[in-house]
Amino acid sequence: MQPETHESETVNLLIPALFVEYERDDSSAALPAKSFSQASSFFSIIFFLNLCCPFNSMGEVSVAYTNGVMPARLNKVVLAYSGGLDTSVIVPWLREKYGCEVVCFTADVGQGVMELDGLEAKAKASGACQLVVKDLRDEFVEDYVFPCLRAGAIYERKYLLGTSMARPVIAKAMVDVAKEVGADAVAHGCTGKGNDQVRFELTFFALNPKLRVIAPWREWDITGREDAIEYAKRHNVPVPVTKKSIYSRDRNIWHLSHEGDVLEDPANEPKKDMFMLSVDPEDAPNQPEYVEIEVVSGLPVAVNGKKLSPASLLDKLNEIGGKHGIGRVDMVENRLVGMKSRGVYETPGGTILFTAARELESLTLDRETIQVKDSLALKYAELVYAGRWFDPLREAMDGFMEKITAKTTGTVTLKLYKGSVTVTGRKSPNSLYRQDISSFENGDVYNQADAAGFIHLYGLPTRVRAMLEQGI
Template identity: 85%
Template sequence: MNPVACLRLRASAATSPSPSHRQPPRSVYRLPPRASASTAAVSCVMASGKEHATTASADQKKGGLLGKLNKVVLAYSGGLDTSVIVPWLRENYGCEVVCFTADVGQGAIEMEGLEKKAKASGASQLVVKDLTEEFVGQYIYPCLRAGAVYERKYLLGTSMARPVIAKAMVDVAKEVGADAVAHGCTGKGNDQVRFELTFYALNPELKVVAPWREWDITGREDAIEYAKKHNVPVPVSKKSIYSRDRNLWHLSHEGDILEDPANEPKEDMYMMSVSPENAPSKPEYLEIGIVAGVPTSINGKDLSPASLLTKLNEIGGKHGIGRIDMVENRLVGMKSRGVYETPGGTIMSAAVRELEALTLDRETMQWKDMLALKYAELVYAGRWFDPLRQSMDAFMETITATTTGSVTLKLYKGSVTVTSRKSPYSLYREDISSFENGEIYNQADAEGFIRLYGLPTRVRAMLEKGI
């Protein structure tokens, strides 16, 4: 049996209860308590594990150039950087290295050959976990429900993925008896903060190793030379001119010509969406079912969170939906330019926001929008497990309890247009909104309201005119 295959863990598909018209539904997707730890992680020693374990044991006796660690869990992608980090950790910390790979929807191509690569780099174990359902149901959906958008545009794709990966690393570290965790994030980016704040929140006793802040390797050529020196096969792949991060929610592009904000992105850069100009000339209509602030169905068919998002990515990408080009403020202080593709997320966001127009009153909506800005800031900054974000999430869950119903959207050449919205908890009343007089709203009542509401304005004007 393929060792990687034996590690595949599939979260059971969440099912959505039918909405009750007599009592508001409770949120379908809840965050786990902060103190809880996942017990789903599984580790698997590769076929050559015995050979590497012997080498690791020898390393442990003598320690390393920078210190002494027993066992390190490394966030592993199989690329050049993480392949080099494996021998670097063994050389500098005299430790056994357990490689960990999280499947958050980055695609099958990026998951291929990981066993062979990790084995060749000198890792003793490879652990792979499928986090797609957890990622969507417990990280993406809370942000979606909250309306969290960073700096007006960014739907937080990478920001939400890092804490779910880091949490899984903490779980694996406990299971394999590791005393440290490591990542391949650079010292200039946001991801180092997101990983390490999660480590601190969930297990402050773990040692954190960040090679890019410690080693002398300065670029790709240095990394290749180090790999050759330590007999680590250099991953054979065509290096992209862009720096990309992909998961089930989005695909980000940075670097190369994008580093100049004046340059228009090239069309061949995009991978999840077609150009709006080349999208179908006939619009497509979708009905998105929503329960307690999160999507649960497409055109009447209930789907698990990950399956629903996958389907919307396919449909949205076909119509050129969800392209964002922005200059953002990184947490570490610098500005950066990124281009994001979020087809399914853009459709979901439009549907949920529109249904709230029916189910939330004015004051609640205004407060929700204000808090959403802070919520997005916390997620962007890696503070997923902060009490503040968790408390704000409880607020969001409570006020969206009645955000249940359906929204019909029209997708056409890069645009998303709402054509219909329905909810059994709608605050919209046609008998009140109508221009005709009714028993509940008498137009004559507006005169007294305006007099009282405008009293401060009238008094100020009287003062200025000496009346």
């Protein structure tokens, strides 16, 4: 969000009357030698200022800026910081352009210990005044992942929204940190072509519209990785990178995404060594593994009979699913900003949970409820993908999903084998499935003879249309 600008802006430099005692009077007496020297220095300064910053008609100094825009000075900025190339060079850039202190913020959303090692030293070496790290794993899973799971939110038939869900929890924490440290702005390293810039900034707008938002990729002259590397070298930023093209990855406890490099051509098969969370299904164990998921009111609570915290449960299923090559998705998706992009995702634990949750719903929800829920799930996923997590609509839909899944309690048994997830059993105390009714044998509740009257009435529109067409 940029401040309002005009065709030209001026900054007024108030020049103290240091030489007022030498102001000329009616006499024409010459100045003493010492006074003459001081006056000469004064006029030299004026001459220099006049060359660089011409005076306007009011005797004020007019300073020209690129595109007529003077960057507003900031006190302190909270930067979403990963320690990678982009966010590392943003630190000195913010200090140079806005004359501000930079507080780097890193959220632990389950991206792995290796990505967090040495971040504080790297941030301070880049020029940050401090690094704030917050463990958001349980909050992320409990307040963001599980609601999406309960809603059945999947974007464009495949994407389980791993990155989309993580951005609002990170942005929310940034707003909190900004309040704690007294920052008047927040910044992110998202490019102007991606979805994440929208997700971050809509969260900032929703939670603290007074914060100024800085998006360097939409402002600076750095046009790509090569420029960023050169900038890092000039400013002694310790970024261990090469100019060789690599994948762009985003990892959290829910998934790992891969973009770029050979994936930019949708005709190319992903390289086998690209994957990090899951083994190649061809190399997975030759024996299947069975896993039981317990769900209470639409939310998973246990694996194989063992109660676990939300984050621990997901960690466990990632380990089990990854071993069997579960949860790989290769898709071309429609980005929010209009273009198409190709992404490859690994979501082993999430794929297991989605399969279990949907299967249990088939036992506990009636047909009309399932149909309405599935239709709303599409909109829910669209809102999350578009960064509108804190919209009243999504929050209202969340209340609906919580209500209709209140009876979705039970267990689902799944067989994992070489990349596939197969449901082998399901049970629930709230099951709408009745064996005595569904059996082909006659029973007291369902009389097969009643079907004739139902079919006669249900098929009435079909009969009337046929009669009209045949002139009957």
